[in-house]
Amino acid sequence: ATGINIRTYFEGRWHEGSVPLMRSADHGMWLGSAVFDGARLAHGLVPDLDLHCARINASARALMLEPTVDAGDMVQIIRDGLRAYAPGAAVYIRPMYWGQDTGYMAIVPNAASTGFAICLEEIPMPSADASTTLTRTRFRRPVMADAVVNAKAACLYPNNARMLAEARAKGFGNALCADALGNVAESGTANAFLVKDGEVFTPVPNGTFLAGITRGRHIMNMRAAGMTVHETVLSFDDFHDADEVFLTGNMAKVTPVTAFDETTYEVGPVTKRVREMYWDWAASSPL
Ligand code: PMP
Secondary structure, eight states: OTTSSEEEEETTEEEESOOOOOOTTBHHHHHOOEEEOOEEEBTTBOTTHHHHHHHHHHHHHHTTOOOOSOHHHHHHHHHHHHTTSOTTOEEEEEEEEEEOBOTTOTTSOOTTSEEEEEEEEEEOOOOTTOOEEEEEEEEEOOOTTTSOTTSOBGGGHHHHHHHHHHHHHTTOSEEEEEOTTSSEEEESSSEEEEEETTEEEEEOOOSSSOOOHHHHHHHHHHHHTTOOEEEEOOOHHHHHTOSEEEEEOTTTSOEEEEEETTEEOOOOHHHHHHHHHHHHHHHHSOO
């Protein structure tokens, strides 16, 4: 439950619980200059933690903030912070940067005043056989001229919240959204894959959706195992025609999809194999 076993890294040390970070004059509060990343401890492993720490620094730069913590140092800070949790705990790891004092810069954040914090939060262990359902949403991903889509920016997420709220109100678990051209982009919280005749397909990154770290890891694992993975343009009909559909993201790694609006799917052999390959890889990875 929210509020259980939270720890916060702020101003150079770990604090127990959730602590105040922003001030009334903070740019991040007023004008939304805030970025975050998400990784998860599970089974004593934090797959690709180094990539998540590198990505948040890139996200900060995309919002004209100055990332103040080297990615390698951030990995060590997080490892230290995780020692307080029981072995076997599931912990969501959320580093964040935001614009602090505005100075005279107003709309443009004052890069010299960038805040940094990490929130660790113990979560229930995601069930290994959880699945979800999808519905098509009318909300879309913006393009780079509309929003800072090359960052994992907090200001992108109110649109995803609309997608998810709409999907849940219709009785579905998540939403499948389009890019600005109407091709499938991703779900509200994860990347989307489909399986057709034994081959795997996923939308090609086009500067609208988050090409997730977990997505990239699965593609590498699948190709290393000799599977055919196409990163290409996909329509909603392609998802209706698929044999299997699954989502990927740092939280659940692989989530089988059992329905997309009126279409239903079995949890198939490719989805199961992709999940096994992921944990085999994670167990053998140095982080
Ligand atoms: N798309 C969106 C919108 C997300 O919020 C996430 C979760 N970070 C993903 C995709 C998956 O990205 P990753 O594998 O890097 O967690």
